[in-house]
Amino acid sequence: MTDNELVADPRRHLGDAMSRVARQLQEEHGDVEATLQAITAAAVATVPNAEECSISYVIGRRKVEPRAATSELPRQLDALQQRLGQGPCMDAIWENEVVRVDDMRTEDRWREFAAEAADQGIRSMICFQLFVVGDQLGAMNLFSRIPGAFGDECQEIGQMFAGHAAVALAGAEHEEHLRVGMSNRDLIGQAKGILMERYRLTADQAFEVLSQVSQEKNRKLVDVARELSDTGAMPGSGG
Missing domain, CATH: 1.10.10.10 (Winged helix-like DNA-binding domain superfamily/Winged helix DNA-binding domain)
Incomplete structure (x- = not known):
């Protein structure tokens, strides 16, 4: 393998990114809200094609509670799931560690949510479980304005990132407690x-x-x- 191939290796890039993320999250010193916000910013910088990120808690499969976001748009999309009572976090993310929406314009699992999300300019979405404790779930949601933005490589990187984020979040919550x-x-x-x-x-x-x-x-x-x-x-x- 040549030096150029080593530089281009996405796994090497991911390893470097994860090291930076781990150091950054450790600097929050048990501040849960700061850790959540740091995760959203780092996710957009790490996962290819991610333009926006939110972290939401889902209580009893009925209530979506936005906790952190890179801008107002992903907060609005979390609130949209709550208002409509449908969407990836309200349904499939409970049974699946990853839920992917390739194109909001053709998505038929959550038609109302997908239609409104598309109207707001979001075409792709991918959700990762961060934790499930009792009737409470934590999800990291990535959004893109490009259809088909999150392929298999993006999903693999996102899952690895979500694993690191979950550990950092658990540590921050433990220290806060x-x-x-x-x-x-x-x-x-x-x-x-x-x-x-x-x-x-x-x-x-x-x-x-x-x-x-x-x-x-x-x-x-x-x-x-x-x-x-x-x-x-x-x-x-x-x-």
Whole structure:
């Protein structure tokens, strides 16, 4: 194989691209929204013929929740699936890791969606599963204004990219959950300290007071703790 052939090898290009993407996504440091946005931008830069990208969450096969997009157009197309109750994310992506639409003008699986998407200038679309957890699914959607834009090579590259993106997203969500958990523990600790100091309670007794107020007010324990820490008063105590 010559040097020119090595440079032109799409797998080598993809490996370099994936390395750059991995570094870029790691820089987000557990920020889920920033990671989602970085994935959409990197997908357009990595998958051949991709002009736009969105990431949407689908809840219970009935609700499409746009989470990130490269522009307003893919957000509108996600909202269109929600409004019509049809489209790749509402149907086939649950059973298939990849769903491809070669031409919106001739697509007959989701005719209303395809017709409106074509009217907005989108002719090709390919969707990749990012995750399925319970009744929630995450999908990465790529769009092109060219019919037949996503062939087998584009699909292969997209699947590899989606795998890296799913790992990055899971890592960001895990780190965010840990950060929130630590913050919640700090808040509860501060609230317990206030009660221990004010009423000369033990740590266990202070926690029991917080728990009792949480149950009586039907509020989360951390919300009760936050109000006490912020205002110095228990919810509903008036002071």
